[in-house]
Amino acid sequence: MSPARSILRGDLDKIGLPTLLTILDMEKRGGVLVLQKGNELGRLFVRDGHVIRAQLEGDDRVSGIDAVVQLFGWGRGVFELWQADVLGPDEIQRSTTFLLMEAARRHDEAREAALTAGSLSAIAGNA
Numbered sequence: 001m002s003p004a005r006s007i008l009r010g011d012l013d014k015i016g017l018p019t020l021l022t023i024l025d026m027e028k029r030g031g032v033l034v035l036q037k038g039n040e041l042g043r044l045f046v047r048d049g050h051v052i053r054a055q056l057e058g059d060d061r062v063s064g065i066d067a068v069v070q071l072f073g074w075g076r077g078v079f080e081l082w083q084a085d086v087l088g089p090d091e092i093q094r095s096t097t098f099l100l101m102e103a104a105r106r107h108d109e110a111r112e113a114a115l116t117a118g119s120l121s122a123i124a125g126n127a
Helices: 017-027 064-072 096-126
Strands: 005-011 031-037 040-047 050-057 078-083
Touching (some): 017 031, 017 040, 017 064, 017 078, 017 096, 050 064, 064 096
Antiparallel strands (some): 005 078, 031 040, 031 078, 040 050
C-alpha cells in the first residue's frame, strides 16, 4: 500500500465536481477526493476512475449515491485529491456517466418542484 499524498487541490467554483470525476474516469485514476464547504465534509473514494464509496458529513450523515448527488450541488467549496490505494467493495456500482446524469436529473426535479411550489404559493396568495 502506498502512502497517501495530496496530488491536486483547488476551488469548486473554478473546477467543478463533474469535471473532476470526468477527468478521473477518463484517466482511470483513483484516490480519495475530499470536498469541504463550511462545516460540511464529503469524501469520494475512487478506484480505476469509478466512485466506489461516498460519504457526506455535516448536519446530516449521507452515503452512497445520495451523497454523490448532494456533492454535485456544491458550487462552492474546496477539494483535494489524495493519491491512495482505495480498497473495499464497490458500494456505488454505477458508472461516472450514470452519476452525472442522475445528479442532473435529481437537481432538475428539485428545481421544478421549487418552481411549482413557488407558483402555488403565489396563486394561493392572490386568492
